[in-house]
Amino acid sequence: MGSLKEQENVEATKCVWVHGPIIVGAGPSGIAVAASLKQQGVPSVVLERSNCIASLWQNKTYDRLKLHLPKHFCELPLMPFPKDFPKYPSKYQFISYMESYASHFNIVPRFNQSVQSAEFDPSSEIWVVRTQDFVYISPWLVVATGENAEPVIPNIPGMELFHGSIVHTSVYKSGCEYKNKKVLVIGCGNSGMEVSLDLSRHNAISYMVARNTVHVIPREMFGFSTFGIAMALNKWFPLKLVDKFLLVVSSFMLGNTNHYGIKRPKTGPIELKLATGKTPVLDVGQLAKIKSGNIKVMEGVKEITRNGAKFVDGQEKEFDAIILATGYKSNVPTWLKSCEFFDKNGMPKMPFPHGWKGEQGLYTVGFTKRGLHGTSSDAVNIAKDIAHKWMTIKDKSYCNSHIVLLKNS
Numbered sequence: 001m002g003s004l005k006e007q008e009n010v011e012a013t014k015c016v017w018v019h020g021p022i023i024v025g026a027g028p029s030g031i032a033v034a035a036s037l038k039q040q041g042v043p044s045v046v047l048e049r050s051n052c053i054a055s056l057w058q059n060k061t062y063d064r065l066k067l068h069l070p071k072h073f074c075e076l077p078l079m080p081f082p083k084d085f086p087k088y089p090s091k092y093q094f095i096s097y098m099e100s101y102a103s104h105f106n107i108v109p110r111f112n113q114s115v116q117s118a119e120f121d122p123s124s125e126i127w128v129v130r131t132q133d134f135v136y137i138s139p140w141l142v143v144a145t146g147e148n149a150e151p152v153i154p155n156i157p158g159m160e161l162f163h164g165s166i167v168h169t170s171v172y173k174s175g176c177e178y179k180n181k182k183v184l185v186i187g188c189g190n191s192g193m194e195v196s197l198d199l200s201r202h203n204a205i206s207y208m209v210a211r212n213t214v215h216v217i218p219r220e221m222f223g224f225s226t227f228g229i230a231m232a233l234n235k236w237f238p239l240k241l242v243d244k245f246l247l248v249v250s251s252f253m254l255g256n257t258n259h260y261g262i263k264r265p266k267t268g269p270i271e272l273k274l275a276t277g278k279t280p281v282l283d284v285g286q287l288a289k290i291k292s293g294n295i296k297v298m299e300g301v302k303e304i305t306r307n308g309a310k311f312v313d314g315q316e317k318e319f320d321a322i323i324l325a326t327g328y329k330s331n332v333p334t335w336l337k338s339c340e341f342f343d344k345n346g347m348p349k350m351p352f353p354h355g356w357k358g359e360q361g362l363y364t365v366g367f368t369k370r371g372l373h374g375t376s377s378d379a380v381n382i383a384k385d386i387a388h389k390w391m392t393i394k395d396k397s398y399c400n401s402h403i404v405l406l407k408n409s
């Protein structure tokens with residue numbers, strides 16, 4: 001029965017020649033490329049697995065999330081944030097900006113199209129992109145599925161025994177569900193710290209596991225964004241000196257985080273971010289809660305038990321719920337076939353600023369480890385490059401619509 005259904009599905013698959021590039025992913029990166037292309041007169045088709053744009057922001061982020069960096073570092077090409085938005089827009093404001101952006105450039109992605117495979121066919125020199133419903137073909141493929149496509153779920157011994165809920169931060173919305181509960185947050189990056197803060201503000205009893213080293217720096221120094229200061233200083237001074245400056249001011253403003261169980265890495269915050277993508281935690285009140293004991297910092301978890309967790313320092317505690325702030329990963333290796341451009345973790349092998357362009361009409365956007373700032377730079381480069389090629393195609397009047405249904409394959 002199952003195989004008959006599969007056969008029927010194969011037969012129902014339709015083949016679509018895309019007039020312009022295929023863009024996989026309707027997050028900020030995919031939409032920014034589509035808009036930048038449109039501005040150059042190049043049509044495109046955006047394929048999105050979910051049913052909305054910016055689905056990470058709409059569906060997988062917590063309510064209290066605000067942009068970590070000031071808005072001018074996070075705007076997409078060709079359209080600034082509204083003037084009345086605050087310096088650090090909320091996630092709802094960011095989503096409304098994304099919706100206005102897509103509608104301003106009339107970008108209408110094809111929703112519920114989950115790309116299952118994409119492969120370059122050298123004989124015809126086209127990309128063949130398969131979703132559950134269609135086969136799309138084009139000379140250009142833009143990978144815009146993001147550095148955060150799938151949650152990372154660690155395999156901690158005993159997880160299956162735990163009596164309460166274990167959820168990833170991608171499904172955490174607000175601490176109001178956890179009032180008066182004892183909650184263990186595993187992970188101490190920006191998400192882990194902010195979720196711990198949110199829990200504590202909702203009167204949950206919050207424990208946070210800080211197994212790895214992490215830089216905590218103030219979001220602002222002397223009234224200016226720390227990130228902005230770092231970028232400005234780096235124009236004049238070597239990165240190591242900039243990092244040194246950030247660390248001296250951070251320890252002056254926040255104290256020695258080692259005293260509270262948050263150990264600093266040996267490499268400086270910006271150098272580490274650029275080399276590994278590991279973002280420093282921008283303090284928006286978390287450290288004060290840690291200092292006051294409202295958020296308790298624990299060393300690594302040894303195992304989860306039925307009622308709680310055992311820690312590497314020998315302590316054992318009971319919890320009502322566990323939240324995994326264990327990050328995300330790229331999903332490119334699961335669907336992009338026979339492609340040497342990406343490493344096994346689904347990140348371009350070429351470091352910034354060279355990672356946006358591969359061979360044979362392949363492009364990538366949003367894999368710079370630099371957040372939305374990197375997205376803008378990639379999108380502009382890609383649009384210029386494709387527009388140049390597009391202009392050289394003499395016979396591009398072979399269809400009027402930018403999607404043509406060729407045949408049932």
Ligand SMILES: Cc1cc2nc3c(=O)[nH]c(=O)nc-3n(C[C@H](O)[C@H](O)[C@H](O)COP(=O)(O)OP(=O)(O)OC[C@H]3O[C@@H](n4cnc5c(N)ncnc54)[C@H](O)[C@@H]3O)c2cc1C
Nearest residue numbers: 025027028029048049056067068114115145146366371372
């Ligand atoms: C909690 C959180 C807070 C963040 N805060 C900031 C911040 O303040 N500033 C900043 O610059 N960055 C921030 N980031 C990083 C953020 O992910 C990016 O800045 C931004 O969302 C990247 O956009 P993107 O389009 O590259 O990826 P995404 O937003 O992840 O979009 C990728 C899209 O591709 C789709 N997709 C994936 N696989 C497939 C497939 N096989 N087929 C079809 N579609 C697919 C996804 O559904 C998604 O819609 C944050 C990330 C998180 C998780």
